[in-house]
Amino acid sequence: MKTIALATLSLTVLIACQSRQPSNEHTRQLTREDFNRRAAEKFLPFFWREDTNRDDKIQPNEFAVLWGYGDSxxxxxxxxxxQFTAQFDEAYRAMLEPGPPASNPAEEQRHKLVLDELAQGRPTLVETDLSRETPDTANTIRHLMNAARFIEFIYVKQKGVFGLEGKIPAVDSAGRMLLYRNQSPFCEGPRT
Known part of the structure; x- marks a missing residue:
């Protein structure tokens, strides 16, 4: 069962909070499609909903933070x-960088397959605005989200992949996303 969420997406590396002020000045170089793909590859809980002003640059009002993994x-x-925070700016810059080089040809091939597997996914955002809801409704939703986390935990235990994420090197963010998205370490896409 996939995670139920206010803003879900089967797509973060925890990035430490920093006290630097956000720059919001650097050029946003990724298209919407590339932004969402690279966020998945970097295991970041980011989703660019829509380019509402058609400027090909992500704006805070076009951005969703996903629930279910990473720093949400x-x-x-x-x-x-x-405005975007310095932490977002740092994560965005990391999305522009290639991953670390593979240690051997087999690892390089595995990494290519993992990226191909992730590229075959077409995530969907389910977003709910609770700002106009009563406190009781918002509290009920909070309880449902906690129940969803528990159900996800039970599923991971039943599937036999509990604890496997801890065995994936921190630098292998794409591998972490594959495990999160597929709930297994194996590729499931038609090409992989």
Whole structure:
């Protein structure tokens, strides 16, 4: 069973909070499609909903933080003034960088297959705005999300992959996403 969420997506590396001020100045170089693909490859809980102003640059109001993995605390990525944080800027720069080189040809081939597997996915965002809901409704949703986390935990235990994420090197963010998305270490796409 896949994770149920306010903002879900089967697609983060935890990035430490920093006190630097956000730059919001560097050029946003990724297209929407590339942004969402690279976020998955880097195991970041990011999703670019839509390029509403058609400027080909992600804006805070076009951005969703996904629930279910990684650092999904909205305030770590967007300031109260609706600007990207320094933590977001750092993660964005990491998305522009290639992954570390493979240690051997077999690892290089495995990494290519993992990236191909992730590229075959077409994630869907399910987003709910609870800002106009009553506190009781919001509290009920919070309880349902906690139940979803518990169900996910039970499923991972039943499937036999509990604890496997801890065995994946931290630098293998694409491998971590594959495990999260497929709930197994194996490729399931038609090409892989």
């Amino acid at each position: 605390d909205w305030s770590h990525w967007i300031t109260p003034q609706q």
